[in-house]
Amino acid sequence: MARGFRTVRGRMLFWILAAALPIYAGALYMSYQETAARLETGAQRDADELAARLAAGLDAVIRPIQGGVLTVAYQLEEVSPPPAQYLQRIRGILEAWPDVYGSTIAAEVAGEGASSKPFAPYLYRHNGEIAYSDLATESYAYREQPWYRHPADTGRPVWSAPYFDAGGGETWMVTYSVPFYRKLPDARRIMAGVVTADLDLKWVQGASATATLGPIGMGWLSSPPATEPFVAPIGATASRIEQFDRSMNEKAIRAFGEEMLGRNETFRLLPRGLTAKPAYLAVRNLQTLGWRLMLVIPRSELLAEARVLLERQLLLGAIGLGILIAAIFLVAARVTRPIRALAEAVGRASEEDLDFRLPEASRRDEVGVLTEALRRMRDSLQTHIQLRAESLAEQARLTHELQIAASIQQSMLPQRSSAAHLPPAARVAAALLPAKQVGGDLYDYFARRDGTILFAIGDVSDKGIPAALFMARLSALLRVLGAEGELPDRLLAGINARLVDGNEACMFVTVGCGLLDLDTGRIQYASAGHEPPLLRELEGTVRPWVGEGGPAIGIEASGDYRLREGFIAPGDTLVLFTDGVTEAEAEDGSLFGIDRLSALLQEAPEGEPAMLVQRIVDTVAAHASGFHATDDLTVMAVCLSPSGVIARREANAAHWLIRPEISAAGVRQTQHWLHAILASREVALDRTGEVELIAEELLTNTIRAGGSQGRDLDLSVECALTPAEIVLTVRDDGPRFNPLEQRDPDLEADIADRSVGGLGVLIVKQLADACRYSHVDGRNVLEIRLRRAPGAT
Amino acid sequence: MSLKIAERSNPPTITLTGRLDTATAPQLDEVLNRVLARAGITRLVFDLSGLDYLSSAGIRCFVRARKAIEPGGGKVALINPQPAVQKVLDIVKAVPRGGIFKSIAELDEYLDAMQKQVRDPD
Numbered sequence: 008m009a010r011g012f013r014t015v016r017g018r019m020l021f022w023i024l025a026a027a028l029p030i031y032a033g034a035l036y037m038s039y040q041e042t043a044a045r046l047e048t049g050a051q052r053d054a055d056e057l058a059a060r061l062a063a064g065l066d067a068v069i070r071p072i073q074g075g076v077l078t079v080a081y082q083l084e085e086v087s088p089p090p091a092q093y094l095q096r097i098r099g100i101l102e103a104w105p106d107v108y109g110s111t112i113a114a115e116v117a118g119e120g121a122s123s124k125p126f127a128p129y130l131y132r133h134n135g136e137i138a139y140s141d142l143a144t145e146s147y148a149y150r151e152q153p154w155y156r157h158p159a160d161t162g163r164p165v166w167s168a169p170y171f172d173a174g175g176g177e178t179w180m181v182t183y184s185v186p187f188y189r190k191l192p193d194a195r196r197i198m199a200g201v202v203t204a205d206l207d208l209k210w211v212q213g214a215s216a217t218a219t220l221g222p223i224g225m226g227w228l229s230s231p232p233a234t235e236p237f238v239a240p241i242g243a244t245a246s247r248i249e250q251f252d253r254s255m256n257e258k259a260i261r262a263f264g265e266e267m268l269g270r271n272e273t274f275r276l277l278p279r280g281l282t283a284k285p286a287y288l289a290v291r292n293l294q295t296l297g298w299r300l301m302l303v304i305p306r307s308e309l310l311a312e313a314r315v316l317l318e319r320q321l322l323l324g325a326i327g328l329g330i331l332i333a334a335i336f337l338v339a340a341r342v343t344r345p346i347r348a349l350a351e352a353v354g355r356a357s358e359e360d361l362d363f364r365l366p367e368a369s370r371r372d373e374v375g376v377l378t379e380a381l382r383r384m385r386d387s388l389q390t391h392i393q394l395r396a397e398s399l400a401e402q403a404r405l406t407h408e409l410q411i412a413a414s415i416q417q418s419m420l421p422q423r424s425s426a427a428h429l430p431p432a433a434r435v436a437a438a439l440l441p442a443k444q445v446g447g448d449l450y451d452y453f454a455r456r457d458g459t460i461l462f463a464i465g466d467v468s469d470k471g472i473p474a475a476l477f478m479a480r481l482s483a484l485l486r487v488l489g490a491e492g493e494l495p496d497r498l499l500a501g502i503n504a505r506l507v508d509g510n511e512a513c514m515f516v517t518v519g520c521g522l523l524d525l526d527t528g529r530i531q532y533a534s535a536g537h538e539p540p541l542l543r544e545l546e547g548t549v550r551p552w553v554g555e556g557g558p559a560i561g562i563e564a565s566g567d568y569r570l571r572e573g574f575i576a577p578g579d580t581l582v583l584f585t586d587g588v589t590e591a592e593a594e595d596g597s598l599f600g601i602d603r604l605s606a607l608l609q610e611a612p613e614g615e616p617a618m619l620v621q622r623i624v625d626t627v628a629a630h631a632s633g634f635h636a637t638d639d640l641t642v643m644a645v646c647l648s649p650s651g652v653i654a655r656r657e658a659n660a661a662h663w664l665i666r667p668e669i670s671a672a673g674v675r676q677t678q679h680w681l682h683a684i685l686a687s688r689e690v691a692l693d694r695t696g697e698v699e700l701i702a703e704e705l706l707t708n709t710i711r712a713g714g715s716q717g718r719d720l721d722l723s724v725e726c727a728l729t730p731a732e733i734v735l736t737v738r739d740d741g742p743r744f745n746p747l748e749q750r751d752p753d754l755e756a757d758i759a760d761r762s763v764g765g766l767g768v769l770i771v772k773q774l775a776d777a778c779r780y781s782h783v784d785g786r787n788v789l790e791i792r793l794r795r796a797p798g799a800t
Numbered sequence: 801m802s803l804k805i806a807e808r809s810n811p812p813t814i815t816l817t818g819r820l821d822t823a824t825a826p827q828l829d830e831v832l833n834r835v836l837a838r839a840g841i842t843r844l845v846f847d848l849s850g851l852d853y854l855s856s857a858g859i860r861c862f863v864r865a866r867k868a869i870e871p872g873g874g875k876v877a878l879i880n881p882q883p884a885v886q887k888v889l890d891i892v893k894a895v896p897r898g899g900i901f902k903s904i905a906e907l908d909e910y911l912d913a914m915q916k917q918v919r920d921p922d
Contacts, residue, residue, distance in 0.1 A: 693884055696852070766856040
C-alpha cells in the first residue's frame with residue numbers, strides 16, 4: 008500500500024474511497040435506521056390492531072352477559088320476587104349465555120327486610136346438564152366470599168379477578184357480581200343480595216388461540232396483575248416460543264410489561280437476560296376488564312426485512328464501489344499513461360544523447376502543457392550542452408596554451424644546469440613559484456664576458472598572462488642589455504626607457520639588479536623600487552644590504568637609478584626575494600614578513616645557497632599552509648665562494664683561510680679578499696689598506712725567503728675578525744725563519760746609504776698592534792694583531 | 801685597480817696613480833730604467849697625488865732613483881703623498897724630510913732657493 012500510495016493511481020483511489028466510503032456507510036446506516044424505525048412502527052401498529060381485535064372479541068362475549076346479569080339484578084330490585092323464583096331467573100341466565108358456567112343469586116341475610124336465613128341457590132353446568140348446588144352452607148359462608156363482599160361493600164357491579172375453580176368447574180373463571188337492593192316503603196334502598204355469573208374462561212383461551220398473531224412474534228392475553236393471573240397464549244405463540252427461546256422467562260417478561268404500563272410505555276427492547284436473543288416487548292391495556300396484551304417480538308425477526316434490505320444495499324454498494332474503483336483505475340491510467348510515457352522518454356535521455364523523442368503533444372490538457380515544456384527544456388538543454396562543449400574545448404585549448412606559455416616562461420629563467428656554467432666562485436640558487444600557471448616574477452643570472460656575474464630579480468605589478476608577457480619583455484631586455492657590459496644603474500635605465508615606451512597597460516615591475524665581481528667580492532647594485540636584499544654574513548648576522556633605489560620600471564620615462572657599491576666577503580650570501588615571500592599570508596592573516604625571513608636566515612646553518620632557498624620556500628609554504636598562494640614567490644641566493652678561500656664561522660668570530668698562489672698575482676688576490684672581508688665588515692679604509700700592506704710585505708718576504716722550494720711552498724693567510732680585532736696569521740712550511748728577530752735597519756742613516764732589506768718587516772711591526780712568531784709542526788707561524796679602528800684603545 | 805705611470809719633462813716628473821706594490825713595482829722599474837739611463841739627469845720628481853697604496857717594493861723604486869741621481873748632486877723629490885702613503889714613507893724613512901713636498905709650487909720654491917745657494921755660496 009505504501010508503495011501504491013506513491014502512485015497517482017493509488018492516491019486517487021485512496022482519497023476518492025476515503026470520501027465515498029463514509030458517505031456510503033452513512034447512507035446505509037440511515038437507511039437501515041429508517042427501515043428499522045418503520046418496522047418498529049409497523050410492529051406497534053400490528054400490536055394495536057391485535058389488541059383491538061382481542062378487545063372486540065372479549066367485549067362481544069362479555070357485554071351481553073354483563074347486560075343480562077344487570078337486567079336480572081334490576082328485575083330483582085323492581086319486582087322483588089320471592090326467593091323461590093330465584094332459580095328460574097338463574098336458569099334463564101344459564102340458558103341465555105352458554106359461556107356462563109354457573110350463576111347464583113345470593114340473598115342478604117342481615118338488615119331490614121332481609122331474608123331470614125342464608126339463601127344462595129347456585130346453578131352450574133355439569134356434563135351438559137344444569138346442576139344445582141346450594142352455596143348457603145355452614146362451611147362456605149358465601150357472605151364472606153370476595154365475590155359477595157366486594158360488590159356488597161362498594162354497591163357497584165364488579166368483575167372478579169380470574170381464578171381457577173378447583174373442586175367445582177376445574178376451569179379458569181371470572182365472576183361478574185352485581186348487587187341488588189330492595190326498595191322500602193320509605194323509599195330507602197337496602198342491600199338485598201348479589202347476582203353473579205361465573206364466566207368460564209375457556210372461550211377466552213379459545214378466542215386467544217384463534218386470534219391471528221401476524222407473521223412474527225409471540226404473545227399472551229393476560230389478566231390484570233393478581234396472585235394467579237390468567238394467561239392465554241395468542242395464536243401460534245407456543246410453537247414460536249419453542250423456536251425462539253424455550254427457556255424464556257415468561258413471568259418476568261410479563262412483570263416487565265406491567266412496569267412498562269406503569270410508566271405508560273408501550274414498546275421497548277427487553278432488558279438483557281429475559282430472552283436469549285434480543286427482543287422487543289409491546290404491551291397494550293385492552294380496557295375490557297383491564298386485560299393486557301403482551302407481545303414479544305424477536306428483534307432479528309422484526310428487523311429481518313431491514314437486514315435483507317441492508318444486505319441488498321451492501322451488495323449494490325459493493326458493486327457500485329467496484330465500478331468506482333474500475334473507473335478510477337481507468338481515469339488514473341488515462342492520466343498517468345502519457346506521464347509515464349514522458350518519464351520514460353526523458354529517462355532515456357543522457358548527456359550524450361539528449362535527442363530523445365517526446366510523445367506527440369496532441370493533447371490540450373496539463374499533460375500536453377508538460378510535454379511542450381519538456382520539449383522546450385530539451386531543446387534549450389541541447390543548445391546549452393553544445394555551448395558548454397564548445398566552451399570546454401575552448402577552455403582546454405586555453406589551458407594547453409597556458410601550459411605551453413608556462414613552459415616557455417620557465418625556459419626564460421636560468422635552468423638548474425646554468426648554475427653549473429657559472430664560474431665556481433659564484434654559487435647561485437633560485438626558486439620561482441608562480442601563483443598561477445604563468446606569473447609575473449622573474450629572476451636571472453649569468454656570467455658576463457668580463458667574468459662578473461649579473462643577477463636580477465623582478466616582480467611585475469600584476470599576475471597571470473599580462474604579467475607574464477611583461478616579464479618576457481623584461482627578461483629579454485635584461486639578457487640583451489645585461490650582456491653588453493652595462494653597469495646595473497645604466498642597465499635599469501635602459502630597460503626602463505624601452506618598457507615605458509608604449510606601456511599603455513601601465514604595468515610596472517620592480518627590479519633589483521646586481522653585478523658581482525668574483526675576484527674582489529665587489530657588488531654593484533641598483534634597485535628599481537625593489538625591496539632591498541638581505542645579506543647573510545658568514546658570522547650569521549643578517550642585514551638589509553642597501554637602501555631604496557629609483558622608481559619601479561615602466562612608470563617614469565626619466566627613471567634615474569643610483570649605483571650602490573659594496574663588498575661581500577667569501578662565505579657571505581646575498582638573498583634577493585619578491586613580496587610573495589614577505590607577504591605570504593597565514594590562515595590567521597599574519598604575513599610572513601621581513602622579520603621572519605631575517606630570523607630564518609640567521610638560524611639557517613651554513614650551506615649551499617640551494618639549501619637556503621629550499622629552506623625559505625618550505626618555511627613560507629608552511630606559514631601559508633592551507634592557503635592558496637595569491638602572489639608569485641621568488642627567492643634567489645647569491646654566494647661568493649672563491650676556490651682559494653675557506654670561510655668558516657666560529658663562536659664569535661669569522662675565519663677566512665686564504666691560500667694564495669705563489670706569485671705576485673697571488674699576493675694581489677689575497678689583498679683583494681682581505682679588502683672584501685674588511686670593507687664588507689665596515690673596517691675603515693685606512694685600516695684596510697694597512698692590512699693589505701702587512702699582507703703584501705709578509706707574503707712577499709715569505710715567498711722570497713722560500714724561493715728555493717719554488718712553487719711547492721705551502722702558504723696560507725688566515726684572517727679572523729673578532730669584534731675588536733683583526734688577526735692575520737701567515738703560515739708557511741719554508742725554512743724556519745723569524746722575521747721579527749731581524750735587526751731593524753738603521754733608520755738614522757739615509758736609506759740611500761744602506762741596504763734595502765728588512766723594510767717590509769719594519770712596516771709590519773710599525774703598523775701592527777702585536778706580532779708574534781712561533782714555529783709549529785715545522786711551519787713558520789706569524790700572527791699579527793690590529794685593532795679594528797686605529798687609535799682606539 | 802693597478803698602477804698608472806705618466807711621464808713629463810722639465811723637471812722630469814713621473815706621476816703615479818693607483819697602487820705601487822710588489823706586483824706593479826716592476827712597471828715603475830722599467831720606466832726608471834729608461835729615465836735614469838738618460839745622461840745628465842739631476843732631478844726626478846714623483847707626483848704621488850694619485851697614489852693610493854705603497855708597499856716596500858715601491859719604496860725600493862724610490863730608493864733606486866735616489867741612489868742613481870743623488871750621488872751626482874741630483875735630487876729626487878716626492879710630491880703630495882696621501883696620508884696612507886705618507887705613513888709608510890715615515891715608517892721606513894725612505895726619503896729625508898727634505899725630499900717630500902706638499903706641491904709642485906713648494907718644490908719649485910725649494911729648487912729656486914737651492915739654485916740661489918749654488919749661485920751665491922755666501
